[in-house]
Every structure is written in C-alpha cells, then in structure tokens.
Amino acid sequence: MLNVAIIGTGAICPSHVKGYLNFPSKCKIVALCDIYPEKAQKVKEEFHLDVNIYDHYQDLLEKEDVDLISICTPPYTHAEIAVGSLNAGKHVLVEKPMASSLEECDLMNEAAARNQKLLSVVAQNRFTTPMMNLKNVLDTKLIGTILHTQVDSFWWRGHSYYDLWWRGTWEKEGGGCTLNHAVHHIDIFQWMRGIPTEVTAVTSNTAHDNAEVEDISIAIARYPDGSLAQITSSVVHHGEEQQLIFQGEKARVSVPWKVKASLSKENGFPEDNNELEQKLTEVFEHQADLEFEGHPGQINNVIDAINGKSQLLVDGLQGRQTLELITAIYQSANMKQTVTLPLTKKSPFYTREGILSSVHHFYEKGKSVENFTSNNITTGGNY
Structure with a gap:
C-alpha cells in the first residue's frame, strides 16, 4: 500500500x-x-x-x-x-x-x-484506448513511410481565463497554449512520430489582451527524410476539436479514428484501396479497451x-523530450528563425532566465484574481 x-x-x-x-x-x-x-x-x-x-x-x-x-x-x-x-x-x-x-x-x-x-x-x-490503438496501427508500418502529420490542438478559453494570478505570464505559467494546452498532443505526436530535426514557428495573441503569452501558434516541423508536420496550438477555437492525422505512403489514419487508403490509377489519380482500409481497421479495433x-x-x-x-510509460526523459519540442517552437517564433534539434545548453532558451529575457510580451497582464469559485475544467481527449 x-x-x-x-x-x-x-x-x-x-x-x-x-x-x-x-x-x-x-x-x-x-x-x-x-x-x-x-x-x-x-x-x-x-x-x-x-x-x-x-x-x-x-x-x-x-x-x-x-x-x-x-x-x-x-x-x-x-x-x-x-x-x-x-x-x-x-x-x-x-x-x-x-x-x-x-x-x-x-x-x-x-x-x-x-x-x-x-x-x-x-x-x-496517451492512456486512452483510441491513442493506444492508433500507436499500434503506426507500429505495424502498414501505412508505409509517414509523409505528413497534422496536429490540431484546438481549445477555447474565455478572456477571464488569464485573470488567475499565475496564468498568462512568462514568469509563472511559462508560456501560453503551446506549453499548457497543446502539450498533450505534442507529447503524443513525439511519442508516435519521434522528434524532428527542424522547427519553424509563429505565435500570436489574438483574443486575450490580459496575457503576455500566445493564444495561438503554428509550427512546421521537418524530418531528415523531408517529411513534414504541422502543429497548431490554440485557445481560440470554438468546439475544442482535437485530432492527429498521419498521412503515409499507402494510407491515412487518425484520431478521432478515420482511415483512407488509395491506389494509383494509370493516370495517377486515386482509387480506393478497400482491402488495406479493412486491414487497418481490424488492427485498430483488435486491441481490448483499456480498463482505466x-x-x-x-x-x-x-x-x-x-x-x-x-x-513506466511516461518518464522524465519523455517529459523532457516533449518540452524540448515546445521550447524549439518558442525559440523559433521569438527569434524569427528556423531552429535545429536537438537543442543544446547553448540555446538561449535552455534556461528559464534565458527564456524570460528573450520572449515577446504580446500584452501586459492587468487584472489578477487569487482563485476562481469553480474548479470545473475541460481536459480534452474526447476521441
């Protein structure tokens, strides 16, 4: 016990x-x-x-x-x-x-x-049946080499969200939606796809003038084989739809679950590959649901x-790897440059002090409340 x-x-x-x-x-x-x-x-x-x-x-x-x-x-x-x-x-x-x-x-x-x-x-x-099933599908390599990945970490938070005393500041929250919301999907992305070698990103604050940090970011990641990934982090998307899509040579799979496989006609246009779609669906549905x-x-x-x-499925090294990718997004957006991974101790964003001296403040935090009366929150993951 x-x-x-x-x-x-x-x-x-x-x-x-x-x-x-x-x-x-x-x-x-x-x-x-x-x-x-x-x-x-x-x-x-x-x-x-x-x-x-x-x-x-x-x-x-x-x-x-x-x-x-x-x-x-x-x-x-x-x-x-x-x-x-x-x-x-x-x-x-x-x-x-x-x-x-x-x-x-x-x-x-x-x-x-x-x-x-x-x-x-x-x-x-990570500890959801759809995510575990998708990881199993990707591990089979049935979709072929992954060519493009789309990560949509869409959330919505009202203006008052950043009134809480520690939120909306680089010093205490450490960042905006990229760090504190999209971290879930960036973690799953790097768990399933691995860490890219280059990141180019932009960030903005479009709807929360009571926060120093971003409320939307868009990053493009590049792998050594030339394949790309796009990662959108947001707290301005109504509906909070969240998805990860993997486009392979032979098929597309995603959570929420969707599969599409194509064969090439003589003229290069697509026709359905129903056999592969069925096989991928069987792999996805083969695993038993998680008990917890x-x-x-x-x-x-x-x-x-x-x-x-x-x-241990998620250790400190995995946690660091997720933060490294997020840090690269912030470094790229704030320094207006493509960032090469892995980051080293020479990175201006390696230390907290370096981050605080390098980041852009979109706005200055004004109102600050100690606590909200309600603890009801949404945590995403409705796949």
Whole structure:
C-alpha cells in the first residue's frame, strides 16, 4: 500500500484524487498541500478524505510518511518541488508541463537517477484506448513511410481565463497554449512520430489582451527524410476539436479514428484501396479497451511501476523530450528563425532566465484574481 500526497489543490487536483481513489487496495491519499490551505480543506471535504493538510510542501516532506507525490502546482514551481521530493526519497508524478525550462528538466531527471526514484510526467491522453490503438496501427508500418502529420490542438478559453494570478505570464505559467494546452498532443505526436530535426514557428495573441503569452501558434516541423508536420496550438477555437492525422505512403489514419487508403490509377489519380482500409481497421479495433483511461490509467501505471509490475510509460526523459519540442517552437517564433534539434545548453532558451529575457510580451497582464469559485475544467481527449 503506497501512501500518497498531493501538492497543489487547484483545478487539476480532483483528477488526481479521483485517479487514486480508483485503487484503494494499492494506495491511500494521506496528505494535501496548498499555499491556500482552505482550498485543500475543500478538497478534503468534497472527497471525504482522511488526510493531513499542509501549507508548505517542505513541512509535508518532513512530517509525512509518503511514498508517492503528485505535483499539481503552477509550472514554475514544478522543478523545485520535484527535486525536493525526489531528494527526500519520494517517487513523483508531476503535472504537465514538466517544468519551465530544459535546464529544470535536467535537474529533475538527475535527482530521480541519483535517488533511484521514479519520475513520471502527466500525459493522460496517451492512456486512452483510441491513442493506444492508433500507436499500434503506426507500429505495424502498414501505412508505409509517414509523409505528413497534422496536429490540431484546438481549445477555447474565455478572456477571464488569464485573470488567475499565475496564468498568462512568462514568469509563472511559462508560456501560453503551446506549453499548457497543446502539450498533450505534442507529447503524443513525439511519442508516435519521434522528434524532428527542424522547427519553424509563429505565435500570436489574438483574443486575450490580459496575457503576455500566445493564444495561438503554428509550427512546421521537418524530418531528415523531408517529411513534414504541422502543429497548431490554440485557445481560440470554438468546439475544442482535437485530432492527429498521419498521412503515409499507402494510407491515412487518425484520431478521432478515420482511415483512407488509395491506389494509383494509370493516370495517377486515386482509387480506393478497400482491402488495406479493412486491414487497418481490424488492427485498430483488435486491441481490448483499456480498463482505466486518462489520469486513472496513468496513475495505475505509475503505481505498478513503483511496485515492479510494469514499465513506466511516461518518464522524465519523455517529459523532457516533449518540452524540448515546445521550447524549439518558442525559440523559433521569438527569434524569427528556423531552429535545429536537438537543442543544446547553448540555446538561449535552455534556461528559464534565458527564456524570460528573450520572449515577446504580446500584452501586459492587468487584472489578477487569487482563485476562481469553480474548479470545473475541460481536459480534452474526447476521441
């Protein structure tokens, strides 16, 4: 039985609480921590938890017998809390994005390795049946060489979204929709497709003049074989449709699931390849549905990995790789140049200080509220 603590009791915290409560024979939540202890108290009461409440994570580390810590705080705090928790001998599950910079990611991974503890980064959309099935389809190579990938991470957030005290600033949120929303799909993209070698990007703020950061970005990625990918990140798209499309030599597949395969007529025009479409559909539908999806699915994987019963699907190296691609998008857009991957420590965007001194402020943050009355949020992934 693992003892679990959750640090940060804001909007994403209930997803972690519900996740852990799925496994009462494997774990128990014993502590909550928030700089606003009244928020932690509200979570305690809402879920009828028998927990201790702390207003500083260091007090929790000193006083609680904890095996696993979920970090659900703003991004700029992730590295400090994660490193402190790992150094205290705790396993860590940290919300996305992993950290504010690649330097911080490296410090977190070094702490995990040094203390021989697991570090996992939340990527709950990997833990869905459609995503696992699509990954299986791609692994068969039946669609041939991938020629083009389309990533649409479309979300919608009202103007007041950025009124929350830590949102909408480079210093505390670390970026806009590319980092804090599209991170889900960029993670899946690099998991399925791998990291490109070049990125060219533009960013803009079209509807949120209370935020320093972007509310839309468009990036073009290039691979050594010449294939391309386009990644659109947005919080201005009504409907929040999200999709990943892989165009191969022989067929197109995507989530939400759609398949199309073509053969060439004598004149080069297409005709349907129904046989391949049927085969790809059978592969997609062959796998059994996951028993646990989203946060519960990832939490179950983390617990089983701690207990030596499974491999960790999303570790700190995977989390860093996702942030590296996002960092390349920001570097390209702000420096107005094509960026070559992998990024090195010489990159002006490797450190948090380098990022803060290099990024463009679209607007200056004005209104700032401590908390919203509602914690109801949308987390995407409706595939």
